[in-house]
Amino acid sequence: MHDPTQVRGSHHHDHGHGHDDEFVRRPKDGVLRVGVAGPVGSGKTALIEALVPVLIGRGRTPAVITNDIYTSEDAAHVRRTLDGILAADRIVGVETGACPHTAVRDDPTMNQAAADEILERFPEVDTLLFESGGDNLTLTFSPALVDLFLFVLDTAEGDKMPRKRGPGITECELLVINKIDIAQYVRCDLARMESDAHQVRQGRPVVLTNSLTGEGLDTIADFLLAHEAAQPSGREAASA
Amino acid sequence: MPIPALLTGLQLTDSAFPSGYYTLSHGLEGFQQARAVTPRSLPALLHDLLRHSAGPSDATALALAHRAVTTEDWAQVVAVERRLHATKLGREARQAAVRTGRQLLDLADEVYATPQIERYRTLYRDGAVRGCQPVVAGVVHAGNGLTTRQAVTCELFAFAASFVGAALRLRLTDHRRAQVVLHGAAPVIEEAVAAALDRELADLGGCVPLADVMAGRHERAEARLFAS
Numbered sequence: 001m002h003d004p005t006q007v008r009g010s011h012h013h014d015h016g017h018g019h020d021d022e023f024v025r026r027p028k029d030g031v032l033r034v035g036v037a038g039p040v041g042s043g044k045t046a047l048i049e050a051l052v053p054v055l056i057g058r059g060r061t062p063a064v065i066t067n068d069i070y071t072s073e074d075a076a077h078v079r080r081t082l083d084g085i086l087a088a089d090r091i092v093g094v095e096t097g098a099c100p101h102t103a104v105r106d107d108p109t110m111n112q113a114a115a116d117e118i119l120e121r122f123p124e125v126d127t128l129l130f131e132s133g134g135d136n137l138t139l140t141f142s143p144a145l146v147d148l149f150l151f152v153l154d155t156a157e158g159d160k161m162p163r164k165r166g167p168g169i170t171e172c173e174l175l176v177i178n179k180i181d182i183a184q185y186v187r188c189d190l191a192r193m194e195s196d197a198h199q200v201r202q203g204r205p206v207v208l209t210n211s212l213t214g215e216g217l218d219t220i221a222d223f224l225l226a227h228e229a230a231q232p233s234g235r236e237a238a239s240a
Numbered sequence: 241m242p243i244p245a246l247l248t249g250l251q252l253t254d255s256a257f258p259s260g261y262y263t264l265s266h267g268l269e270g271f272q273q274a275r276a277v278t279p280r281s282l283p284a285l286l287h288d289l290l291r292h293s294a295g296p297s298d299a300t301a302l303a304l305a306h307r308a309v310t311t312e313d314w315a316q317v318v319a320v321e322r323r324l325h326a327t328k329l330g331r332e333a334r335q336a337a338v339r340t341g342r343q344l345l346d347l348a349d350e351v352y353a354t355p356q357i358e359r360y361r362t363l364y365r366d367g368a369v370r371g372c373q374p375v376v377a378g379v380v381h382a383g384n385g386l387t388t389r390q391a392v393t394c395e396l397f398a399f400a401a402s403f404v405g406a407a408l409r410l411r412l413t414d415h416r417r418a419q420v421v422l423h424g425a426a427p428v429i430e431e432a433v434a435a436a437l438d439r440e441l442a443d444l445g446g447c448v449p450l451a452d453v454m455a456g457r458h459e460r461a462e463a464r465l466f467a468s
Binding site: 069070096106107112113117 | 256258259260262263264265339340342343406409462463464465466467
């Protein structure tokens with residue numbers, strides 16, 4: 001049986017992707033920027049809604065930027081769900097011009113602009129969550145936009161999903177397998193799915209979650225904060 | 241035209257340049273949602289927007305700012321930007337100009353690092369300017385050695401190319417016809433450039449009431465692909 005309290009795999013294991021060596025990353029400003037990607041319906045919005053209270057509980061001050069493909073449904077949903085937890089004006093939507101991966105990878109100009117505006121209005125914000133529009137398995141985030149990104153799969157998509165690979169699955173800093181509670185009802189072999197995920201990611205971390213009960217969410221928060229702490233010029237350096 | 245300057249013009253107008261234009265329809269989506277544009281009328285709408293909106297507004301601001309930068313009249317640069325911002329009626333258009341302008345300023349500083357960009361950044365840090373895209377583009381092109389005419393032509397071409405790109409995604413054209421529409425706009429771009437070069441500061445500002453109404457509706461639309 002899985003143990004969702006542990007992130008399996010080592011995030012220090014760089015097996016040739018060489019992100020940190022090859023990309024010019026944005027200057028550190030003390031704000032942790034996290035991308036959340038994944039197919040339509042895999043639970044990106046629910047994950048963010050569950051993660052925000054956990055982050056607040058850890059003393060963080062988050063804000064959320066959603067990249068809805070067509071409507072402001074995601075932003076509105078997050079505002080409703082986090083009513084009383086996160087002020088509505090700390091959740092903004094960005095239009096993507098019909099192409100979610102362009103808006104967070106090829107030309108993240110408007111997401112950067114939205115982040116700048118949030119940070120101008122709320123300088124105390126120290127964590128920005130960028131939800132991508134639901135996209136295919138090739139979606140990755142520009143390293144100029146985020147420090148790291150999660151890719152969210154869910155069991156209802158079928159246990160074959162990790163084997164399809166795709167840069168989103170293989171290159172994200174943390175792969176999330178969500179909706180583990182319904183695996184048994186959708187004929188998903190969760191053990192197989194998890195095992196395949198580890199195999200295609202060659203040891204990079206994978207976490208199993210149920211966003212509705214909060215299972216696995218502390219693990220994600222631990223991972224994000226550990227990732228930030230491991231950066232040479234992270235939060236502490238910026239505030240020094 | 242010196243090749244290095246030409247190359248910067250090509251780079252800045254290339255659709256691969258991260259200008260943020262990919263998320264803008266320049267008012268087209270509002271017309272499409274109101275069913276006020278068809279594939280047949282698409283070129284006419286583009287021509288009208290070039291003549292009465294982008295030309296008298298953004299292109300004129302760019303021309304005036306470019307000229308002012310060339311003569312080191314920075315007070316005029318500030319004045320141009322104030323008037324440009326004040327004459328953009330719709331919130332989406334104002335917001336798009338500032339968002340894309342600030343990002344262009346930041347990137348151009350890294351890519352070109354000209355004294356003109358540095359001077360404008362000082363004005364920006366002091367709060368004298370907002371970073372409206374046409375004015376930033378004027379500063380960047382001037383620093384890169386393009387003439388005012390070349391700079392304005394580049395930007396109006398980028399506008400037209402972005403417009404037909406949006407039309408493609410809105411299914412108002414196809415990939416082949418889009419190129420016909422773009423090339424067909426060339427004489428209008430030439431005309432709009434000439435008119436922009438002749439305008440004074442007091443004449444800055446477009447007049448497109450129907451497009452303003454469409455933009456206002458688009459701002460409150462329940463669903464949209466584009467930020468403008």
